[in-house]
Amino acid sequence: MPASDSLFHTAQRLHIAGDLPGAEQLYRQHLAASPHDAAAQHWLGCVLHQQGRDAEALPWLQQAVAANSAPAAWWFSLGIVSASLQQHVEAAEAFRAAVARDGGQYFFWTNLGASEAALGNGEQAEQAWLQALQLQPEQPDAWFLLSAHHAAGGKAALAQQCNYRGIVCEGASKHPPATLAQALHEIGQPEAAQALLRQWLQQEPDNAIARHLLAACGGEATPARCSDGYVQQAFDQFSSSFERKLGELSYQGPAMVAALAAEQGWPQGGWRIADLGCGTGLIGAVLRPYASHLTGVDLSAGMLREARNKHIYHALQQAELGSWLQTQQACFDLAVCMDTFIYIGDLSAVLPAIARSLQPGGQLVFSSELLASDAASFRLNSSGRYSHAPAYLAAQLAAAGFARWQSQPVILRQESGVPMHGELYSAWLAT
Structure with missing residues (x-):
């Protein structure tokens, strides 16, 4: 194995291990010996991007994709750095090249949509996000991007639906049961919302918020007003914020x-x-x-x-x-x-x-x-x-x-x- 190849593989190991400065040094040494190695150009661009040095990363990534055989992931890296530098035309072109080579990658489409939106191409952005959701409907990012897009376009009902779907995709790890139950109810899953709230009540039988929201989601009779316990609990807990x-x-x-x-x-x-x-x-x-x-x-x-x-x-x-x-x-x-x-x-x-x-x-x-x-x-x-x-x-x-x-x-x-x-x-x- 040539010495330069050994440098490249060592650089990749350091890169994977998180030693970004060490990986950068070895990528540069490798490129000094093999200046036309597109893979090394790509990975040097990536390690520079990870260190927040996008202006330095950009020309390396541009060189890496100069050959027609450049894989989709390299074009995606170029798009990410171009977008970070607010070069939205170049970013959109790079993301289009990525999806043309591999249309099965969710994040290729979400980032293409974001660049199209930055260029004012709302219809193209929406289509890109919908394509992402065709691939992975359980991912929240595209739902939230669509929500913001519809809100900006004055389509309030669509915006809310997309936002709720994003919340449901994120799930209990990111949202309290009150928020998640509302989202489930609003996307047409009232039984799931009620089950979540009943589970909350099993854990906290005296929780007035859970009891009130169960009624709000159709699991109990509608009260004439919020209970005193609900008002006190709900507002006491976040009065300072x-x-x-x-x-x-x-x-x-x-x-x-x-x-x-x-x-x-x-x-x-x-x-x-x-x-x-x-x-x-x-x-x-x-x-x-x-x-x-x-x-x-x-x-x-x-x-x-x-x-x-x-x-x-x-x-x-x-x-x-x-x-x-x-x-x-x-x-x-x-x-x-x-x-x-x-x-x-x-x-x-x-x-x-x-x-x-x-x-x-x-x-x-x-x-x-x-x-x-x-x-x-x-x-x-x-x-x-x-x-x-x-x-x-x-x-x-x-x-x-x-x-x-x-x-x-x-x-x-x-x-x-x-x-x-x-x-x-x-x-x-x-x-």
């Missing part, structure tokens, strides 16, 4: 209330205000300039702790909303329930209670997740939240004694990469 998470979801609640206040000309410092379901105080911070007295009410001790640290409320109460309202006289000028009714399905008791807590002419502001069909009054979704039909909300507002109201369509936040549609309501009692 709540605002960061809402930021990631582009939550619009505070901005919507601020815009409404400006539009309606709320008086500075003139109102007694109840922030019902106040959470960490995101909405309270917007309400404070208009409040002579601002009361926050929430069931979660963790959320109230975060709200208390903001020093924006005159009073904070830990209580279930309906029970607390029963103790209140007609003392508030404004009640605000942002992202609160999504945890209450049947509003026939809470809306009259809010009305009784308001002074004549008092105002209620609330948001709802939109139930587009009026076939049902409200629906418990696999997310564990309720959505409400506009006709139901109108009937309940009238029954509670509100004299007039108005609503506007809004985007509440992003969910699974797509907009969550809802409505923002203002309702007034008679003066």
Whole structure:
């Protein structure tokens, strides 16, 4: 065996063992003796890429594929490095050459799709990802890429379906049972979702989240509202990360209330205000300039702790909303329930209670997740939240004694990469 061949094989052993600098040194020594060895050019390019030196890797990989006999994997390596250098035209060409030589490799197609998408070739990208899924439908990457593609194209339902399928492919090793159960339910596997949740309940019989989600996925009767245990457990456990998470979801609640206040000309410092379901105080911070007295009410001790640290409320109460309202006289000028009714399905008791807590002419502001069909009054979704039909909300507002109201369509936040549609309501009692 020539000495240069011995160097090459030793370099490969070092490469496999993870000694990248040692492998690079020996590849270079080999190429000094055999400068036209395409295999060594390829592997030197790979070891440079693995060390984050893509600009150095690129010419070696380009030389390696110069011969027509270059295997598909070499073209794939060239595509990866070209894409890393934002050379998307060259990357797409390399990935096309790879799939032309070997069309049975899942990651060849996913990376081709990503390069086509970077070039604005949406249809070609979609076809590449679909081809990847023909090969390995259990792999999550192509599902998530398709989800982002459909979301950018305004196809919300398709985007969500692809996202859920990606979650199911990743499975329990990457997702908690609540997330996985929702995904299973949404892709048409409710029995699997229910089985997962029942298994969770076998392990933790008192887990209120598992119990509520079992109902949300059709395994038990739909409750009229989320249980106290569910609200406390769900919000206590992530109160410290709540605002960061809402930021990631582009939550619009505070901005919507601020815009409404400006539009309606709320008086500075003139109102007694109840922030019902106040959470960490995101909405309270917007309400404070208009409040002579601002009361926050929430069931979660963790959320109230975060709200208390903001020093924006005159009073904070830990209580279930309906029970607390029963103790209140007609003392508030404004009640605000942002992202609160999504945890209450049947509003026939809470809306009259809010009305009784308001002074004549008092105002209620609330948001709802939109139930587009009026076939049902409200629906418990696999997310564990309720959505409400506009006709139901109108009937309940009238029954509670509100004299007039108005609503506007809004985007509440992003969910699974797509907009969550809802409505923002203002309702007034008679003066």
